[in-house]
Amino acid sequence: MRIIFMGTPQFAVASLDALIKAGCNIVAVVTAPDKPAGRGKKLSESAVKQYAVENGIKVLQPEKLKDPDFLEELKALKADLQVVVAFRMLPEVVWNMPPRGTINLHASLLPQYRGAAPINWVLINGEKESGVTTFFLKHEIDTGDILFTEKVTLSGHETAGELHDRLMAKGAGLLVKTVKGVESGRYNEHPQSVLAEGVELKNAPKIFKEDCLIDWNQPAESIYNKIRGLSPHPAAYTLLNDKVLKIYRAEYEITEPGLQPGGFVSDNKSHLKFAAPDGYVLLTEVQMEGKKQMDIEAFLRGVKL
The missing domain is CATH 3.40.50.12230 (Rossmann fold)
Incomplete structure (x- = not known):
């Protein structure tokens, strides 16, 4: 052909x-x-x-x-x-x-x-x-x-x-x-299946910048999924020190956070984690506005929180 x-x-x-x-x-x-x-x-x-x-x-x-x-x-x-x-x-x-x-x-x-x-x-x-x-x-x-x-x-x-x-x-x-x-001629062409009752049809529209901003009021696992679903491009982001912080990799833990959603805690050495309603999201690879992409330890060496 x-x-x-x-x-x-x-x-x-x-x-x-x-x-x-x-x-x-x-x-x-x-x-x-x-x-x-x-x-x-x-x-x-x-x-x-x-x-x-x-x-x-x-x-x-x-x-x-x-x-x-x-x-x-x-x-x-x-x-x-x-x-x-x-x-x-x-x-x-x-x-x-x-x-x-x-x-x-x-x-x-x-x-x-x-x-x-x-x-x-x-x-x-x-x-x-x-x-x-x-x-x-x-x-x-x-x-x-x-x-x-x-x-x-x-x-x-x-x-x-x-x-x-x-x-x-x-x-x-x-x-x-x-x-x-x-x-x-060896193929079985068939219409797309009708979803079973109660199964939601999910679409995949184009992603815009506003879709990438993290809402820390969402569950920790949902935020984690958003981060990996937008990595490496266009990348999920939050604001830190009034600058855009893109997040490429993270982990999460379900626990009593002790902070309001969006609050963060760091030892300024090896960990930085943000509170969600049901736990924390631990950032492991990030990029601050105007800086290079780096692991969290390298990032914390160069920024004061």
Whole structure:
């Protein structure tokens, strides 16, 4: 089959690499336009573009997906199938173009955690399992008929960065299985399951800065889950000495805190812990505004509380 691959970040590169190594015929990639980045505002290429250029694959970078010139170029490639991994929403004129349809890889067990940030929200909510799903695109986002899924068990300690890497590798393998299945006709396409009565449908919307501020009135375990679900990016934060303190790693203990929520205690050497209503959250890796990321001992050597 002639395949067009659509994606932008490093998460998508693993899938593109796996497809090529499996012998799939990738005739082009579609990725985000180059964007200014860093202090010098030099144009930065997406991870998918960098990989494609290194491997001699044609690259398309449309500003608008309904641009007539882009659509003509896409049509001229005569793709049998399109594959989407960590890209943007496609208009119907794009996803409906190839005769075999358009497949998406999503980093959750659909129908749970539809949306832009499934890896973050599954940890923020303290789930016990996650996984990856491949499905055919249709009108409503992340609602298409499922092709394959694969589950992973969560330890309760991993960060979003660590889960990202696990699902990136797991998803790449599942996508190869899916493409081979579509090519051979060996797959069981089925609608997304209807949740059992009383089971809540949880979404995974884009995360904004205001979502990252810690509310110390929440239970200690919920705060702990928020910290790991937002680490390393965009990172949960609180205010300390009137400055933003990002928190990348923490532990928690359930005990009578003896302080109002948000109050803290420290020995100014090796521990700093904030009170929640039912215990403490112990910070272990942080970054003060204007400083480098560091472990708590190094941080306490350089700050007076």
